[in-house]
Amino acid sequence: MAQHEATTEDRAKGPAGTGHAHSRLCLLGTFQLEGTDGPLTVSANEQRLLAFLGLRKRATRTVTAGTLWPDVTEEHAHGSLRTALWRLRRARQPVIGTRGDTLCLADGVGVDVDAFTEAALTMANSDHAPGDELPLPVVLDGGELLPGWDEEWVLYERERLRQLRLHALESLSALLTGHGRYALALEAALMCVTIEPLRESAHRAVAAVHLAENNMVEVVRRYEAFRMLIHEELGLEPSARFTAMLPRRANTVSPRT
Numbered sequence: 001m002a003q004h005e006a007t008t009e010d011r012a013k014g015p016a017g018t019g020h021a022h023s024r025l026c027l028l029g030t031f032q033l034e035g036t037d038g039p040l041t042v043s044a045n046e047q048r049l050l051a052f053l054g055l056r057k058r059a060t061r062t063v064t065a066g067t068l069w070p071d072v073t074e075e076h077a078h079g080s081l082r083t084a085l086w087r088l089r090r091a092r093q094p095v096i097g098t099r100g101d102t103l104c105l106a107d108g109v110g111v112d113v114d115a116f117t118e119a120a121l122t123m124a125n126s127d128h129a130p131g132d133e134l135p136l137p138v139v140l141d142g143g144e145l146l147p148g149w150d151e152e153w154v155l156y157e158r159e160r161l162r163q164l165r166l167h168a169l170e171s172l173s174a175l176l177t178g179h180g181r182y183a184l185a186l187e188a189a190l191m192c193v194t195i196e197p198l199r200e201s202a203h204r205a206v207a208a209v210h211l212a213e214n215n216m217v218e219v220v221r222r223y224e225a226f227r228m229l230i231h232e233e234l235g236l237e238p239s240a241r242f243t244a245m246l247p248r249r250a251n252t253v254s255p256r257t
Contacts, residue, residue, distance in 0.1 A: 029143035
């Protein structure tokens with residue numbers, strides 16, 4: 001088996017994404033590995049290994065074994081890693097590569113998290129002209145990272161991607177509002193509210209769309225709904241910035257006592 005392993009490693013060297021993708025690793029939502037002929041069946045240990053490398057990009061065998069099998073001896077953890085690698089290398093198209101003692105996804109394996117991160121950062125950090133193509137499907141359709149997985153390395157990445165998505169959705173809503181695409185702008189803002197109902201900036205994004213359309217009643221409704229929510233949940237009031245978005249007459253509403 002050692003000779004076969006070395007041959008497979010030589011074919012699969014290189015970080016993922018440097019060539020034409022023959023496989024796609026989907027981590028946003030339910031885990032799925034897609035080959036050229038459709039979804040591939042992957043057992044639980046191999047799923048965790050692929051997910052770990054898909055998020056970390058590369059890691060030594062020792063770090064990988066210790067992270068994925070933390071509750072067993074080092075020898076047992078390395079044995080489990082060797083078994084998982086052997087099973088994955090039986091695939092017609094290799095999905096794991098190595099560089100010395102370092103593991104990574106094979107060249108040609110695309111990861112949906114990478115596409116989402118690139119689109120979200122582009123959305124959050126760049127200026128766009130009205131005619132520019134926007135990464136709407138990637139930003140709007142991305143699901144939660146591996147729901148139901150409770151490993152620490154997953155939880156950290158899940159929160160990082162959640163925050164990135166929230167900022168990207170708010171930026172997208174503001175950009176679409178500026179371009180007069182109000183329906184899509186409202187969709188992005190409301191999606192942000194759905195993800196985090198207590199996030200004031202998300203509610204302000206919704207109100208900003210209504211303001212741009214001169215729907216003042218909707219602005220007041222949104223403000224009052226958020227005001228009641230955070231008062232009941234946290235005993236707080238909306239910020240002065242949100243209050244300043246209200247039409248002048250509605251802006252005179254006194255704070256709760």
